[in-house]
Amino acid sequence: MDDIDRAILRELQTDGRIPYSDLGPKVGLSASAARQRLQRLIDEKVVQVVGVTDPMAMGGQTMALLGLHVDGDPRAVADELSRHDEVVYAVLTSGTFDLFAEVVCRRPHDLLDFVNDVVRPIEGVTAVESFPYFGIHTHRFLWDVD
Amino acid sequence: MDDIDRAILRELQTDGRIPYSDLGPKVGLSASAARQRLQRLIDEKVVQVVGVTDPMAMGGQTMALLGLHVDGDPRAVADELSRHDEVVYAVLTSGTFDLFAEVVCRRPHDLLDFVNDVVRPIEGVTAVESFPYFGIHTHRFLWDVD
DNA sequence: TGGCCCGGTCGATGTCGTCCACAGTGTTCC
DNA sequence: GGAACACTGTGGACGACATCGACCGGGCCA
Incomplete structure (x- = not known):
């Protein structure tokens, strides 16, 4: 390197x-x-050349960051969440949330359905806080601080 | 499409x-x-073929999601944040936070410095909550719900 | 029906990826 | 110090590939 x-x-x-x-x-x-x-x-998997889509341009008008509180193993919840196409990103954190997930849906209504029908029923999920957003301000694919 | x-x-x-x-x-x-x-x-900017680096493999051992409370225009804060290489992602949200940023640093100490020396002094930032994480569980570059 | 447009195939040409043999450089170990 | 080796870059030959223009067929509308 x-x-x-x-x-x-x-x-x-x-x-x-x-x-x-x-x-x-x-x-x-x-x-x-x-x-x-x-x-x-x-x-060496340092880099990966991929096609990155813009959800906006593909009809994904509604995006949100979900902060979850989990009772039990957050990894199991992350696994379950990731099985859904709406979830494009998931990280296990420490702090006041156990897990963050980024979700893309077509319309606001779909987001509501997703949170209520999919996220909340997952075993171990005790609370969901959602932070809707309407566009990505910055997205860098190269981390280059060295 | x-x-x-x-x-x-x-x-x-x-x-x-x-x-x-x-x-x-x-x-x-x-x-x-x-x-x-x-x-x-x-x-048409629907897709973008790029090299995506794995921060971990490049020595970025410390990652965090930062939730910011902003007094004033969050866009100005996002602009300022994005000028720093440590910030790989930023979105403006509604909800209990005004702005989320994803930050990658070499060591935990660098993260602390970044938050205290860079983020907190930015004009309009009234509070910073940080959610450190140690790996990305899921990262999808294609949103394909259609 | 005739004409047009969109989006596909086909084929020719020059460029590019791929592989291999070779050269230069720095390291290790007697 | 020098022999052996590993590592990395170079150059060239060959086949595969991208590129572009000509052509072709189906859907649409007057």
């Missing part, structure tokens, strides 16, 4: 499908070398 | 660099047609 690796990752932020023959020169390497390095980064 | 588009997006979840000549047949199309469709989806 050196400056060249980081340069590669930075290039992948603007275009994940950039040809190696462009990528190489941009990071000061031959195409072959750039390919080897990116391959290595992918193999 | 039809079933074929969705199939394309699904393929991009496992490999964003898949050749069009593989992608086409996989979604029941010629390579050219697959290319045209993906190009269109990218142009």
Whole structure:
């Protein structure tokens, strides 16, 4: 993990499908070398080149962060939540909540249904607080503090 | 946005660099047609092919969700927060918090510094609650409820 | 029916990915 | 110090691939 690796990752932020023959020169390497390095980064699961969709553009007008209080093992609850397509993100936290989940639905009504019909009935869920939002302000896919 | 588009997006979840000549047949199309469709989806900003890094694998051992209470315009606070590399995600919410931010740091100590030296001094921030976590349970890049 | 548009296939061309042999550099261990 | 080795980048050859334009067929509307 050196400056060249980081340069590669930075290039992948603007275009994940950039040809190696462009990528190489941009990071000061031959195409072959750039390919080897990116391959290595992918193999080591440092980076993953994927298509990221914008829920808004796909009809997901209603988004919310759900803060859950859980009695029992929060991992079981997270597993159960993740089985639903509406849940795009889940983390186990410490603090005043045990678990946060990010949920995307078509309409506000669907969110209400999801919380009441799916989330609340899950074994161990004692309370749900929802924080609706209407757009993502910032979303970075590269963490680069090093 | 039809079933074929969705199939394309699904393929991009496992490999964003898949050749069009593989992608086409996989979604029941010629390579050219697959290319045209993906190009269109990218142009319309429905999808974005990017390299997504795993903060853990890059030395970001300490992550937290920050819930902020803001007096004034939360957007200004979000703008300011987003100027820092530690912040990978920010949303403006309604509910008992005004703003959530996701933060990645190297060590717990860095998180403490970040909250105290950067977040709290921001104009308008009246309270910060932090929810540390030690790993991401689920992270989906495709929202596919349609 | 005729014309148009959208979205697909097909095929030619030049570019690109892939693989391999080789070279340079730094490290380890007598 | 120097031999052996691992690691990483280079260059080239070959086959696979992206790219683009020409063409084609179905749905739609006058």
